[in-house]
Amino acid sequence: MTITLKPCPFCGAPAGMQKWHGGGPKKRLVFCESDTCAVAPSVCGETPSEAAELWNHRAEGPAAVPEDEGGAR
Numbered sequence: 619m620t621i622t623l624k625p626c627p628f629c630g631a632p633a634g635m636q637k638w639h640g641g642g643p644k645k646r647l648v649f650c651e652s653d654t655c656a657v658a659p660s661v662c663g664e665t666p667s668e669a670a671e672l673w674n675h676r677a678e679g680p681a682a683v684p685e686d687e688g689g690a691r
């Protein structure tokens with residue numbers, strides 16, 4: 619089974635996956651591989667596919683706020 623990891627949402631660098639010690643034998647850490655990433659995000663999953671699913675989840679775009687409700691009153 620092939621797992622595809624999306625790039626880091628912050629810097630665009632490829633993501634890496636490694637075994638995570640201290641968990642079950644299938645536990646994995648997915649992380650941004652860039653050394654210079656300002657955020658350096660990472661997620662843990664109990665299995666490789668769970669870790670990938672968590673990593674690949676992306677929020678929807680920002681909520682739209684009507685102009686007449688976003689300003690000072």
Ligand SMILES: [Zn+2]
Nearest residue numbers: 626629650655
């Ligand atoms: Zn990054």
